[in-house]
Amino acid sequence: MRQTLKTLCGLFGPSGCEDAVRAWLRGQLEPLADQILEDPAGNLLVYKKGAKHLRHTVLLSAYMDEPGLIVREIEDDGFLRFAPVGSADCRYLPGKKVLLGSSGIPGILGMKPIHLTSKEERQTIPKTKELYIDVGARSKEEAEKLVPLGTYGCFASEPLELSDQLLCAKALPGRAGCAVLLELAKQALPVDTWFAFTVQHRIGSKGAFGAAFRIKPDLALILDGYPAGVCPDKANAPCLQPGSGPVIAYMDHSALYDRSLTALLEGVAREKEIPFQPGVWRRTDTEARGIQRSLGGCKAAVLGLTVRDPDSPLGCCSVADVLAMKSLAEGFLAKLEDNYG
C-alpha cells in the first residue's frame, strides 16, 4: 500500500489532465479486471466479478485529479502567468517548483525580490496574478515552444515519509482513494464490484456524473480526503487528526449520506475494532454531488482519509488510516450480500 500510494501521488494529474494517472492505473488493473473502459470524460471504469452477484450494482469511487494550474499568458520576456485549476490553494505556490505538461518541464515560481518590497507586502501572501513561472526561457517565442498556452502544471514534489507513521505527498485526498481501490481490486472480492477512477472532481465532480450515468449504481461508497483540523470553531471540540482512523461522514456540503450504509460502515468498524472519526460539517465536498443524485439516485456513503494540508505540495496522512480505509471498504463489500443480496 505504502509503495502504491507513493507512486500514485508522484504522478502528474491536475484536473483536466489526468492521463498519466489513468495510464498507470490502467496498466495495473488490466490483468485484474473482468471489464475495463475509459468513458469520453476520461474516467477509468473497472468491473471485477466477485464471489456473488448482487441484485444491486455496487460502485466504489475515487478521483484521480489534483489541484494544479494552467498557463494563461506568456509575457514578452518568457515568464508565464497562470490560473489555478481545481481549487488550488495558491498560498502554497510562491518559491515552489512546478512541473508543466505531461513531459514535466520544470519551472519555479518567483516573486518580487525582498529588497524591492514594502513592509506591508512582506507580511501578506502575494496575489496569484502577481506570481509568475520561470521555465528558463529568454523570450515569449522560446517559452511558447516549451509550454504553449493552456499547458497544465502541478507541484513538483517527491513523497516523503515522516517517522514510520506519516506519509507526506501532494495529491493525497484523491490518490489515497485510488490506492485503496487498486489494492482492493488485487484481492478476491465478495461481490461483483465496479471501481470508478474519476476525473475533474476538484472542479465540481464533473467526472463522477458521467461515471454514475454509465454504471447506474444502486449502492456507492465514495472515497475522499478530509482536511485535518475540520471542526466546530470551539476550542474544546475535537478536530479530525491523521492517525485517529478513517472518517465516516453523515453530512457535508455535497450530501447527506445514506443512514443504512453509514450504519453498515460503523458496524464493520466496531466488528474489526477499527477506530473512526464521525464527520458532520458543511464546507467540504465529495463526489456524492455527482453520484448520489444521478439518474434515479442511489444510496451513497463516504469513507474519508484525514489529510493535513491536503492541497499543499506535502499533505500529510497516516498510513495506518489508509490501511484502515481499505479494511473498512473490504468489510463493507462483505456485508452487502446480507443487507442487499
Place this chain on the structure above:
Amino acid sequence: MDKLLQKLIPPVSVSGNEAAISKVIAALGRKYGEISTDHLGNLVIHKPGMGRRIMLAAHMDTIGLMVSHVDQEGFARFQPVGGLRLAPLLGQRVRFEGGGVGVVCADRDVKPEDLKPEVMYVDLFGQSVRVGETAVFYGEPLFFGSSVVSPYLDNRLGCAVCLKALELLSHTDNEIFCVFTVQEEVGLRGAGPAAYSISPDLAIAVDICGLADCPGEDRPNSLTISGGPVIKLMDARVLCHQTVIDLLERAGRDLNLTTQRYVTKRGGTDAGAIFNTRGGVPSGVLSIPIRYTHTPNEIADLRVAEQCAALLAKAIAY
C-alpha cells in the same frame, strides 16, 4: 385536515433521515395506490391509468439540526440542516430522533447579532445523543378556529394537501404519481431523481409559500393568509410552465375559488429540480400560504389548505 396534521407533524424527519415520516405517510396513503420507495427515500403513491403521467411532489423532510460534537460536559454542538434560522432557534426546546429533548442556547458572551451555529449548543441536561443525530423543534399543532399554529407546516401541510387530494380525486384516466420527496430543504435534492425514474408528462410541486401580510416596512408580495390557494409563476429556481399554471387556474375557476398569483425572486420548490430532469418536464407549483416560515410557529388557514386539496384533485383529473 387537522386529523392528518396531528399525524404528520410529530415524526422527526430532518432532511436525509425521512424514514419516520415516510412510514406514517405510507400508512395513510396505502388506500390510494401502490406504494414504493426509491434509493434516496422518495415515497411514491402510484395510481395507474392510461392518460397523462402526472407527478405531484410534496417534500416530507424538514429543516433541523445535526449534532457535530458532544463536549466533555455533555453540551452538544450542531450544524444546521437546511435553512434553519438561528434567532428563532435560541431558547427553543428541540426533540432528537432518538427521543431525547434539549434546549438550544448560545455561549454566554455572544451578542444576538453574532449568532452562528459554532457559538450555539444544545443543553441535554444529562441525556446522551450521538454525533450525526438530528433534532427538530419541539412542538405540536394547535388549532384555533380555522387556523393552525405549528412547526413544520413546511411542508407537512403540503403532504396533507396531497393526501387529501388523493382522497377527493374522482375517476380519472391520468396516471398519478404522488411523490413525497426527500432532501428538499438542503437544495431540492430528492425530487430530480424521483422525476427521472417516473418520467412524467407534467409535474406539480405542492409546498408552502411565505407571506408578507404581517407588520413590517418591506412588503414583497400581496398574498394573504386567507386569500385562497397560491399559484406560483416564478421563483429563484423555476419559471412555472404555462400549461401547469393554466391547469391550476382552470381548476380554481371551475370550483369557483379565489386564487392568488405569486411571483418572487426568492426561494425554490421541487418544481425547480423536476423541470430540468431528462428532456424537461413542464412543471408548476401550488402553494399554501403560511406566515413565519421556518420558525417553530408557522401559521396557516386550514380552509385554504382544504381549497388547495380540492383544486389539486380537480386539476389532476382533467
